[in-house]
Amino acid sequence: MRRVESECSLTVNGVEHAVSGLHPGESLLDALRERCGLRGSKGACEEGECGSCTVLVDGQAVCSCLTLAASVSGCSIVTVEGVGSSGGADLQEAFLRAGAVQCGFCTPGLIVAADALLSRNPHPSLNEVREGLAGNLCRCTGYGRIVEAVLDTAEQRRSQR
Amino acid sequence: MSTTISSDRTEVPAITGGLGEPVLRPDGGAKVDGSFEFSSDRSIEGELWAMTLRSPHPRARLLSIDTSAASALPGVASVISAVDVPGINGFGLIASDQPVFAVDEVRFVGEPVAAVAASDPETCARAIELIVVTYEILQPLLDAEQAIDGSFGSIHPDGNVIRHQRIVRGDEDLVGEITVEGTYEIGMQDQAFLGLEAAVAVPDDDGAGVELLVATQWLHEDRRQIAACLGLEEDRVRLTLGGVGGAFGGREDISLQVHVSLLALVTGRPVRAAYSRAESFIGHVHRHPATIWMRHHADRDGTLRKVEARFVLDGGAYASTSSAVLINAVTHAQGPYRCENAVVDGYAVRTNHLPCGAMRGFGVVQACFAHERQMDRLAVACGVDPVEIRVLNAMETGDRLITGQRVENVAPVARCIRETMALPMPEPDVGDHVLALPGGAGLTADGSVVRGVGMAVSIKNLMYSEGFDDYSTARCVVRDGRVLLKFATAEVGQGFVTIAMQIARTELGLPEVLFEPIDTGVGSAGSTSASRQTWMSGGAVVEACRGVVGQILDVVAADRGLQREDLRIEGEWITDLGVPVVAVSEAVSERSFEHTAEYHHPETEELDERGQGDCHTAFAFTAHRAVVDVDPDLGLLRVVQIATAQDVGRALNPLSVVGQIEGGVAQGLGLAVMEEIIQTDGVIRNASFTDYLIPTIADMPPVVMSLIEEPDPRAPLGAKGVGEPPCISVTPAIVAAVDDALRRAGRQIAPLTRVPIRPQDIALASPDGSTATLGS
Numbered sequence: 001m002r003r004v005e006s007e008c009s010l011t012v013n014g015v016e017h018a019v020s021g022l023h024p025g026e027s028l029l030d031a032l033r034e035r036c037g038l039r040g041s042k043g044a045c046e047e048g049e050c051g052s053c054t055v056l057v058d059g060q061a062v063c064s065c066l067t068l069a070a071s072v073s074g075c076s077i078v079t080v081e082g083v084g085s086s087g088g089a090d091l092q093e094a095f096l097r098a099g100a101v102q103c104g105f106c107t108p109g110l111i112v113a114a115d116a117l118l119s120r121n122p123h124p125s126l127n128e129v130r131e132g133l134a135g136n137l138c139r140c141t142g143y144g145r146i147v148e149a150v151l152d153t154a155e156q157r158r159s160q161r
Numbered sequence: 162m163s164t165t166i167s168s169d170r171t172e173v174p175a176i177t178g179g180l181g182e183p184v185l186r187p188d189g190g191a192k193v194d195g196s197f198e199f200s201s202d203r204s205i206e207g208e209l210w211a212m213t214l215r216s217p218h219p220r221a222r223l224l225s226i227d228t229s230a231a232s233a234l235p236g237v238a239s240v241i242s243a244v245d246v247p248g249i250n251g252f253g254l255i256a257s258d259q260p261v262f263a264v265d266e267v268r269f270v271g272e273p274v275a276a277v278a279a280s281d282p283e284t285c286a287r288a289i290e291l292i293v294v295t296y297e298i299l300q301p302l303l304d305a306e307q308a309i310d311g312s313f314g315s316i317h318p319d320g321n322v323i324r325h326q327r328i329v330r331g332d333e334d335l336v337g338e339i340t341v342e343g344t345y346e347i348g349m350q351d352q353a354f355l356g357l358e359a360a361v362a363v364p365d366d367d368g369a370g371v372e373l374l375v376a377t378q379w380l381h382e383d384r385r386q387i388a389a390c391l392g393l394e395e396d397r398v399r400l401t402l403g404g405v406g407g408a409f410g411g412r413e414d415i416s417l418q419v420h421v422s423l424l425a426l427v428t429g430r431p432v433r434a435a436y437s438r439a440e441s442f443i444g445h446v447h448r449h450p451a452t453i454w455m456r457h458h459a460d461r462d463g464t465l466r467k468v469e470a471r472f473v474l475d476g477g478a479y480a481s482t483s484s485a486v487l488i489n490a491v492t493h494a495q496g497p498y499r500c501e502n503a504v505v506d507g508y509a510v511r512t513n514h515l516p517c518g519a520m521r522g523f524g525v526v527q528a529c530f531a532h533e534r535q536m537d538r539l540a541v542a543c544g545v546d547p548v549e550i551r552v553l554n555a556m557e558t559g560d561r562l563i564t565g566q567r568v569e570n571v572a573p574v575a576r577c578i579r580e581t582m583a584l585p586m587p588e589p590d591v592g593d594h595v596l597a598l599p600g601g602a603g604l605t606a607d608g609s610v611v612r613g614v615g616m617a618v619s620i621k622n623l624m625y626s627e628g629f630d631d632y633s634t635a636r637c638v639v640r641d642g643r644v645l646l647k648f649a650t651a652e653v654g655q656g657f658v659t660i661a662m663q664i665a666r667t668e669l670g671l672p673e674v675l676f677e678p679i680d681t682g683v684g685s686a687g688s689t690s691a692s693r694q695t696w697m698s699g700g701a702v703v704e705a706c707r708g709v710v711g712q713i714l715d716v717v718a719a720d721r722g723l724q725r726e727d728l729r730i731e732g733e734w735i736t737d738l739g740v741p742v743v744a745v746s747e748a749v750s751e752r753s754f755e756h757t758a759e760y761h762h763p764e765t766e767e768l769d770e771r772g773q774g775d776c777h778t779a780f781a782f783t784a785h786r787a788v789v790d791v792d793p794d795l796g797l798l799r800v801v802q803i804a805t806a807q808d809v810g811r812a813l814n815p816l817s818v819v820g821q822i823e824g825g826v827a828q829g830l831g832l833a834v835m836e837e838i839i840q841t842d843g844v845i846r847n848a849s850f851t852d853y854l855i856p857t858i859a860d861m862p863p864v865v866m867s868l869i870e871e872p873d874p875r876a877p878l879g880a881k882g883v884g885e886p887p888c889i890s891v892t893p894a895i896v897a898a899v900d901d902a903l904r905r906a907g908r909q910i911a912p913l914t915r916v917p918i919r920p921q922d923i924a925l926a927s928p929d930g931s932t933a934t935l936g937s
Contacts, residue, residue, distance in 0.1 A: 023283060039202040040195020044355045044406075045438045049850035052355060080195035092193035096185055099816040102824065103654025104192030105356040105406030111193060127596050134859040137850065139355050139407050140654050142823030143858040 008073035012036055013082030022069055029053045031069035032079060040080040040108045044137070051136030054109035054116075055079045061116035063135075080108035088115045091153045098149035102140035110136045114150045123154055173731040173741055179667035180878065183816035186659050187676070188652070200376035200403025201359035201435045208361065209238050209278040211424050211434035212285035213417070214292050215443065216267035216274055219303070219513040219843025220316065221296035223263055226275060231291040236284035238428045240292065241420075242275040245427065248392030252415045254382065258319050259479035259516070261390050261419045267296070268316060268478035269515055270844050271443025278424040278432050301513035301843045305452070305475045308510035316478075316511060323476050323509045324484040326491050328772025330563045331502030337458025337466045341538040345455070345531040346915035348837035349475075350448035350828075352520050353855050356406010358416045358444060359435040362425035370397030371422045376405040378413045378651045381685035390419045391426065398422070402679040408653035409828070410519030411445040413690055414481050442848035446481045446518030447838060449474040449509070451490070453531040458502075463543040463550040467502035468563065470494045474509040474517070474527070481518030483509040488626060488768070488776065489524025495563050496532035497574045497620035497782050498554035503563035505772065513843050519690055521828060522885045525621050526892065530916060533617035533893035537900070538912060547897070551578050551618055556782075564768060566775045570881075571871045573808050577784040578618055580806035580867040587788055587802040587863070596859055599790050600797035609794055611906040612801070615897025616786040619890035623882045624693040624762050624778035632761040633697040634684030636677075637665065637705035639713070640753040642746045644669055646705075647677040650686035650698040655884060656817040657694050661702045663814060664878070668706035669713075670733040670745035684759060692781065692882025695813065700760035700877035708756025717748050760877065779875060782808040783886040785826075788862075789898035793906045796920030800830055800860070800895055806867040810881035815868070818883050823864050825887025827856050832888075833895040835860075837917050892916055899923065 007020045010031060017036045032038045032055070041064055042052040048063040055064045056078040084092055092111055094100075101107050110133065117124060117132035124132060129150050138146065178184050191197035228240040243250055243262040250264060251257035263274050277288040307313040308321035315321055360375040370393060377383050380400045388398045405412070417434050425432040436444050451474045458467035472490050476483035491507035520526075540547040555574035561567050590597040599610060625631040636647040644665045652658050662674040686698050710730055717735050718725035727738045734741040735748055768774040786804040791797070803826050812818045835854040839846040847853045872879025896913050903910055903923065910926040 033202075034204075038195075039198070042199070042201075042356070042406075044357060045850040047438075047849060047851060050355065084194055095193050096189040099183070099185075099820045101186060101189050101192045102656065102820055103354070103356060103405060103407040104188070104197055105199060105354075105654075107192050108195045111195075130596055130859045134857045137355065137855060137857060139353055139409070139828075139855060140824045141820055142825070142827035142856075142864065143861045144823040144864055145820060146858065 008070045010036060010069065010073060010077060011075065012038060012077045012079060019069065026069050027065050028067040028069045028072055029064040032064060038079055038081055042105055042108055044105065051113055052106050052109040054112040054136065056112060056116060061113050080111050083111055083115050090156060091115055094149040094153040098145045098152060100141060100145040100149040106136060106138040110138065110146060118154060123158065173734050173736060176666045176670055176672060176732050178663065178672065180663045180813050182663065184659055184663050184814055186656055187662055188658060198404050199356050199406050200374060201357060203361045203374055203403060204433060205361055205363060205431040208431040208433045209280065209428060210282045210285050211276055211278050211421050211432050212282065212289055213273050213420060214275040214289045216263060216270060216272040218267055218296055218298055219270050219301035220299045221267050222299060223265055223267055224295040224297055227293040228275060231277060231288040234284065234288050234291060236280040237288045238278045238430065239424055240275060240277050240288065241423060241427060245423065246390060248390045250390065252386040252390055252419065253480055254414060254482050255484055256319065256480045258317065269513055271515065272478065273420065276420045276424060278428050303512055303514065303843055305473050305510045305512055308512055309473065309508050316513060321511045323480050323511055324487050326487060326507050326768065326772060328491055328503055328505040328563055330565065330773065333504050335458060335467045335502050338461045339459045339539065339542050340456055341535060341542050342456035343534060343538060343912065343914055345453045345534055347451045347527045347530055348917055349450040350520060350832050350836050351442060351838055351853060352409035352411030352445065353853065354407030354409055354411055357436045357438060357441050360403065360417055360421050361431060361433045362421040363431045364425040364429055368426065368429060371425055372399045373418060373422055374401045374403045375418055376403045376412060378408050378653060378690055379688035380649045380651065380681050382688065383415065383418055384681050386415050387418050387422055391422060400681045402651055405651060405653040408689065409521045410523060410690060413519045413688055414446050416444045438850060439848040442853065443515060443845060446516045448520035449476060449486055449517040449527065451527040453527060455531050455535050457535045457539050459539055459543060461543060463539065463545040463553050465498050465500045465554045468495050468500050468505065470505045472507035475512050475514055476509045477512060477514040477516035479516040481516050482523065483517065486524040489622060490528045491772065492562060492564050492776065493525045493528040493620060494532060496529065497556045497618050499556055499560050500563060505563065514840055515838065515845065522621065522889045525619065526889050529619045529889045530893050533890060534896065534912060534914065537897050548578060548582055548616060556620065564776060565773045566777060568780055570780050570875060571808065571810065571873045572780065572782060573869050573871055574618065574782050576869055577782050577806045577808055580869060581616065581784040581786050581804050584804035584865045584867060599792045599799040600795065610790050610792050611902045612788065612790050613898040613900065613902025613905060614786065614788050615894050615901050616784065617890035617893035617897060618784045619782065619886065621692065621781050621886045621889055622777040623696060623781055624691055626765055626776045626778065627767045628765055630761055631687040631693065631697065632759050633686040633701040634757065634759050635698060635701035635705040636683055636755065636757040637709045638753065638755045639669065639671065639709050639749050642671065642750055643673040643675055644671050645675050645677060646702060647683050648686050648698055648701065649679060649681060649683055650694055651689040652679060653689050655689065655821065656814065657698060659817060660695055660699055660813055664699060664702045665706050668703060668710060670730040692884040692886065695880055696876050696882055697760055697762065701758055703877050704758030704760055705756050708758055709754045712754045712756065713749055716752065717743065781881040781886045783890055785891040785894040787891065787894040787898040789895060789902060791899055791902035791923065793903055793908055793923060796924030798834060798899055800862045802862045803864045803891060805864065805887065806869055807883065807886055808869045808881060809883050810873040810876055811870050811879040812868050813878060813880045818868060821883045822866055822887040826864050826891050827861055829888040829891035830895060831856050833892040833916050833918065835917055
């Protein structure tokens with residue numbers, strides 16, 4: 001565990017943000033939203049249950065609400081705002097086309113989580129999608145369209161190879 | 162339509178992206194790239210943060226509040242409590258019985274006592290801790306029956322019974338050849354929308370008005386209540402819809418609106434607030450927990466003759482929409498079945514529990530669970546198949562409710578049932594993936610899983626009832642060849658903006674449709690609730706567009722010397738007796754048009770003292786079939802598949818309809834098997850997503866569906882509301898499937914009577930319907 005500092009630098013979507021005046025224990029989610037001005041990541045439970053705050057830290061999907069901001073200084077962080085420019089634009093488009101978006105509050109976290117899932121498993125089965133996204137709550141859609149969006153994206157990528 | 166089509170008519174293609182197509186959401190791009198702004202995402206230069214101090218006691222006398230230490234904390238701008246409320250210290254959708262801040266007495270755990278505005282959330286939290294409140298703890302009223310029988314003193318000046326309604330119809334004394342009865346229990350469900358309550362209030366420069374950005378379901382009703390509390394004229398309170406992260410009824414009431422607005426006025430600075438999940442659980446109303454007794458009387462062949470029922474709904478500490486929820490419950494007691502005789506009694510009562518109000522399917526969810534469990538009992542008692550007994554009694558257009566009201570809508574109940582049952586059963590599970598087992602990996606005893614099938618049917622009223630004129634307003638402007646729509650309809654995720662865009666394209670023949678901000682700068686749209694916006698605001702958009710169409714056709718007729726009554730818009734063309742004469746885009750290119758319309762539904766009436774009257778506006782019907790795997794020993798279950806046929810009238814956007822159905826099914830599944838707010842001695846025990854469970858993607862089975870499209874001539878576009886119907890009969894269908902599985906497993910137990918089903922209800926059930934006590 002790195003020492004918590006009141007000043008740190010966060011590399012988010014390839015851009016370096018100098019962050020000062022961090023509260024001790026300030027979460028990465030709060031730092032992204034209130035200090036870096038990146039409000040795409042959402043908070044809906046503050047305890048790692050809902051996945052709305054999911055971001056990638058060095059390629060791994062984490063709940064940014066449970067991650068100390070200062071502990072990821074120097075890591076490569078990707079938020080929903082950066083998914084499109086790092087190869088996930090087709091996934092975002094698939095969410096839209098499949099009808100996987102209603103209120104959209106869970107969508108940023110789901111996009112990031114699904115992006116991570118497809119990175120580590122480009123051809124997931126239905127159950128692997130369900131297992132891989134079980135940490136992301138959605139209250140509007142009942143998940144059917146979300147499953148379809150992820151499977152469609154995998155299928156599209158496969159056919160483009 | 163009496164338009165004559167001339168023989169040289171050419172086929173005019175329909176506009177792309179109009180009604181009936183699976184058009185994509187106009188806000189969807191911003192929602193997938195993270196740029197869509199929810200109410201919690203707005204911040205304003207120079208803003209303060211707000212936080213609320215809430216009662217830790219379910220009932221206590223409020224002796225004193227000392228805010229001096231909190232006020233003295235550096236960074237604190239203001240601390241306010243009841244003495245600072247300039248207008249009426251009371252709000253509520255139906256009665257203003259809930260204080261902005263408690264006075265004299267607190268009535269539930271979580272009731273606001275004071276609020277703080279400070280430089281940042283951390284300072285707010287420290288200031289909250291420095292407010293000293295002294296309470297004298299009083300005995301809380303926690304038993305709804307005690308609220309009815311008068312054995313507990315009044316806990317509110319308005320009394321302990323919020324509403325009592327009786328329905329008596331036909332022969333009160335009729336006794337059927339077959340009778341079945343049971344008592345059913347529904348737990349308290351939370352809307353659990355993901356986007357937590359959040360708002361930003363900005364004071365006017367003169368300090369005598371406020372602008373509020375808030376995620377809500379009904380901007381104008383919020384404004385009415387906020388203005389009354391602030392002691393301002395309504396036009397000094399202006400509301401804009403902040404991006405709404407789901408609602409489901411939980412944003413129909415006031416939560417933080419008055420607090421942030423008042424703090425903005427007091428401090429003269431913008432004030433921002435955002436609830437935590439824990440605060441959200443106690444900061445908005447919930448689905449009423451209910452206890453319902455029913456006795457059904459039938460002929461030997463299963464023909465339903467009479468329904469008797471007694472409903473007790475625990476409304477919690479304040480009235481909210483309890484009276485409307487009660488009326489929905491009692492008037493839907495018969496379900497979607499013909500029944501000429503009824504004796505129904507219902508109470509919505511006040512207790513020191515969390516306040517309850519609107520949630521998707523309000524009142525009908527509770528009634529449906531009871532009447533569908535009864536239909537299953539009746540089927541067994543009559544020796545009739547549970548599907549066939551429902552078909553035998555299925556309501557049709559022209560049949561009467563127990564209120565005497567005739568169902569004038571399309572009513573394809575038997576078709577819903579038949580089409581649901583005709584949908585394919587689930588494919589066998591492939592492989593032995595752990596997700597296929599109840600409880601997941603390692604939690605299920607091998608070989609003991611039993612599959613069951615159950616079904617249920619519902620009737621749901623659409624729009625508001627009992628004489629309420631919940632009209633909607635829309636303005637249509639055509640300028641520079643584009644359509645600009647303005648309305649105050651709360652887009653909460655359901656996709657009204659998509660439907661409005663489709664309506665405008667189809668009516669006007671112009672592809673480009675833009676939206677003005679959703680705010681109080683136009684007339685009310687009514688609430689985004691009661692499955693009413695496609696019908697009501699859709700109706701208003703249709704009328705507004707048709708007003709503009711009339712103006713356009715007037716101009717074209719005059720310019721070209723054509724007969725006005727021969728002109729129409731078809732596709733993207735203006736046609737003369739069916740022959741295209743000019744593209745709409747060309748006809749409007751140099752001009753602008755504007756029309757504002759209000760849409761009202763037919764009048765309804767209040768119920769009389771015998772519960773008779775045409776109190777509802779319209780109805781929609783749905784059937785569900787559930788397939789469930791149960792581990793009887795461990796009490797675990799997995800819903801394998803849901804099948805449903807829904808009476809949608811007309812699917813204006815099939816993609817949106819599918820989304821509403823799958824999402825509604827998920828919430829009904831949640832109520833059936835996992836979702837319940839637990840209160841012990843008036844204290845909520847599970848105010849978090851760790852302890853209050855909602856379905857995950859792993860809990861949700863595939864949903865197979867059939868959309869029954871019989872356009873309703875009473876609806877402006879033939880379309881019925883589709884928001885609530887999918888979440889109602891799915892709950893009893895799942896419970897029936899669990900019963901079926903337990904029967905197949907050889908368990909001799911009484912039918913399950915409560916939701917959510919807990920493991921002990923299955924594993925420890927006994928033949929007399931009781932559940933063995935866990936622990937001692």
